[in-house]
Amino acid sequence: MVDKGESELAQQITLSVAVPGGQCVRFLRDSQIGQMIKMRVSPAPHFWAPAESEVPLLLLAQGAGVGPFLGFLNGRQQRASPDAGRVILILSARTIDDVPYLPELKALSKTLPLTAYLALSCGKCQFLERGNMTQRPEIMKAQDLILTLRQEIKALLKGNGHAYVCGGLDFGCSIRRAMPVEPKQRFTFLDLSQHNEISSLWIALNGIVYDVTQFGDVHPGGIKALVEVAGTEADDRFEQAHSGSGAQGRLAQYAIGTLQGGDLSPNHGKVLREIVLCQNALTNSTLFAPSRQVPFFVFSASLLVTWNRLKGILHTVRTAPQLLRIPEHMDQTLKQLRAESWRYLSVSTKATLAFREKKIRLIYSSHWNQFHCLFHGMKNSFRPEGDYLFSLLNSSVLSIYRSVKRSTNALRRGLGQDMGPNAVGQNIKRIQGLENSNLRARDLEGSAINS
Numbered sequence: 001m002v003d004k005g006e007s008e009l010a011q012q013i014t015l016s017v018a019v020p021g022g023q024c025v026r027f028l029r030d031s032q033i034g035q036m037i038k039m040r041v042s043p044a045p046h047f048w049a050p051a052e053s054e055v056p057l058l059l060l061a062q063g064a065g066v067g068p069f070l071g072f073l074n075g076r077q078q079r080a081s082p083d084a085g086r087v088i089l090i091l092s093a094r095t096i097d098d099v100p101y102l103p104e105l106k107a108l109s110k111t112l113p114l115t116a117y118l119a120l121s122c123g124k125c126q127f128l129e130r131g132n133m134t135q136r137p138e139i140m141k142a143q144d145l146i147l148t149l150r151q152e153i154k155a156l157l158k159g160n161g162h163a164y165v166c167g168g169l170d171f172g173c174s175i176r177r178a179m180p181v182e183p184k185q186r187f188t189f190l191d192l193s194q195h196n197e198i199s200s201l202w203i204a205l206n207g208i209v210y211d212v213t214q215f216g217d218v219h220p221g222g223i224k225a226l227v228e229v230a231g232t233e234a235d236d237r238f239e240q241a242h243s244g245s246g247a248q249g250r251l252a253q254y255a256i257g258t259l260q261g262g263d264l265s266p267n268h269g270k271v272l273r274e275i276v277l278c279q280n281a282l283t284n285s286t287l288f289a290p291s292r293q294v295p296f297f298v299f300s301a302s303l304l305v306t307w308n309r310l311k312g313i314l315h316t317v318r319t320a321p322q323l324l325r326i327p328e329h330m331d332q333t334l335k336q337l338r339a340e341s342w343r344y345l346s347v348s349t350k351a352t353l354a355f356r357e358k359k360i361r362l363i364y365s366s367h368w369n370q371f372h373c374l375f376h377g378m379k380n381s382f383r384p385e386g387d388y389l390f391s392l393l394n395s396s397v398l399s400i401y402r403s404v405k406r407s408t409n410a411l412r413r414g415l416g417q418d419m420g421p422n423a424v425g426q427n428i429k430r431i432q433g434l435e436n437s438n439l440r441a442r443d444l445e446g447s448a449i450n451s
Contacts, residue, residue, distance in 0.1 A: 040218075047068070047164065047166075047253055049071075049072040049075060049076070050162055053076050053079050053081035053083070053084045053085065054081065054083050054084065054085045055085050055160060055161065055162055056085035056086045056087070056088075056156045056157075056159055056160070056161035056162070057072065057085065057086075057087045057088070057161065057162055057163075057164070058087075058088050058090075058153060058156055058157065058161060058162070058163040058164070059072070059087065059088070059089045059090070059163075059164050059166075060089075060090045060142060060146075060163070060164065060165045060166070060167070060175050061089070061090070061091050061092065061165075061166050061167055062091075062092045062142075062166070062167025062168055062171040063092065063093055063098070063100065063167065064100050065166035065167040065168075065171075066089070066091050066100055066101060066105075066166070067100065067101070067166075068164075068166055069089065069164065069166065070101050070104060070105075070108075072164075073087065073108045073112060073114065074108070076112060077108060077111055077112055084112060084113060085113070085161070086113045086114075086115075086156065087112060087113060087114045087115070088115055088117070088149070088152070088153065088156060089105075089114060089115070089116040089117065090116075090117045090119060090142050090145050090146065091116060091117070091118050091119065091142075092119045092121070092141070092142040092167070092171065093118065093119070093120055093121075094120065094121050094122050095120055095122050095123050096118065096120060096123055096126065099118055105128060106128060106131050106133075107131070109128050109129055109130055109131050110130060110131040114128075114129070115127060115128070115129045116128040116129075117145050117149075119140055119141050119142040119144070119145055120139065121139070121141065123139065124136060124137065124138060124139055125138060125139060125140040125145070142171070142174075142175065142178075143174055143175070143177075143178040146175070146178040146179060147178060153179075163179070165252070172252055176252060185209075185256060185257030185258075186257055186258050186259075186260045187202075187209050187257050187258070187259055187260070188259075188260060188261075188263040188264075189259070189261065189263055189264055189269060189272060190263055190264070190272070190379075190382055192204055192209060192231055192232065192233075192259065193231045193232070193272055193273075193275075193276050193379050193382075194231070194379065195211075195230065195231055196227070196230035196231030196232075196276050196279060196280055196283075197230075197283070198216075198223070198227070198283070198287070199213065200213055201213045201215075201216060201226050201227065201230045202230065202231060202256075203226065203229055203230060203231075203232070203233075203234045204232070204233045204234065204235075204259045205233075205234055205235055205238055205251070206235060207258055207259050208255050208257075208258060208259070209255070209256055209257045209258065209259050210251050210254040210255055210256065211254055211256045212226055212251065212254050214254075215251070215254055221241065223287075224284050224287060225241070227280055227283050227284050227287065228280055228281075228284060229277075229280070230276075230280055231276040231280070232273055232276050232277065233259070233273075264382065268382060271313060272379065272382055274309075274312070274313045275313060275375055275378050275379055276375075276379070278306065278309045278310060278313060278375065279371075279372065279375040281305070281306070281309065282302065282306045282368060282371055282372070282375075283372075285299060285302045285305070286299055286302055286364075286365075286368050293354060293357065293358075294357075294361065295357065296341060296342070296345060296357060296360055296361075299361075299364060300338050300341065300342075301338070302364065302368070303334050303337070303338075303364065303367055303368075303371070303404075304331070304334045304335065304338065306371055307330060307331065307334055308331075310371075310374075311326075314326070314393070326393070326394075326397055327397065327398060327401040329401075330397070330401055333401060333404050333405055333408065334404060336408050337404050337407055337408045337411070340408050340411035340412055341360050341363075341364075341411060343411070344356060344359075344360065344411045345357065345360065363407050363410075363411075366403070366407075367400065367403065367404060367407070370396070370399070370400045370403060371400065373396070374393075374396045374397070374400070377396060378393075
């Protein structure tokens, strides 16, 4: 129970312990009145009751996991809508005496279109409707009830119904396997590849697509571990980090659909994956808090490393050599930029070190943006309207090459009048517009990938 203050924020939270037995329940039961308890709130972006009382609900709970659903039902009862949608509750418990909040559920079933099925592992199944308990002749698990009610559940969910699961990890996984429905959306590899940015992080595991954008802040491994594999099938990396831990079940609330193949040939799929991973590596190596003062040595090699990975991708693209015109001295130019950056930081005395480091970061940020525009253009070239064009490489890489040379020359002049604060900002705005100018596939020349 939450008591709200004048600002509508929680002033006091009252915890009620239903049945002793679980680890958290035992801890709360043994706690003393007035004892301070540290808690961490994990976001559950999809675990909210719909605001409309007319929406049908399928609620599946294990033991005390029925607690949140009691809140759902109480809220629906308080709204007292005459057109309240039907609610099916399947509650798993050991015996009838172990069923949490049974009196409250009986009372709610009298005023709501609620049918509660009690799956008892040590007793015959019972169901509750309109305040009356009825016993079925057999013992049934929650999964058995799902199969028995298969057609009813299908009809409820097709009628814009919402399904919620609250219980242990094993319980949640077994419920997912028993459910008679498929995710509503299907995504292609191209769709997945477009979501590898901090503002939109998707991953695919075992054919299921997850939107883990909001999970990044609470992920035990940090957000960079998610960025590393964003926009790709992450099964191998996931198994390395979580083998045997059942961690995928914890992502169930972030599932948004399934991954369907067939939109790309094996060669195209391999190239697309490498492009996404290369972009992810660049994002991770340049992912800093805006207010953080980052020393140059932390990101000094970022451009050269990105370029070397990009060259590796080009080797996997079967294209006519005469159509792919890459600047011969790109490596040397990037090394010169790094050398001049070090010289500017160490030799110039016209400004503070913090100011000069900020200048260098602005310059490098502009080139990071250029590479990101290039990667976006390469990913978009896989779409039908792009006709697999990689001609943008000739124009965009040449643009990056010339821009790096300008930055290098400006540093040689000590970032004086040629690269003042306003000029740096204008340079960044110009570069961010590349995606709408230099990176348009129809304006570029080149060749296609051969499968």
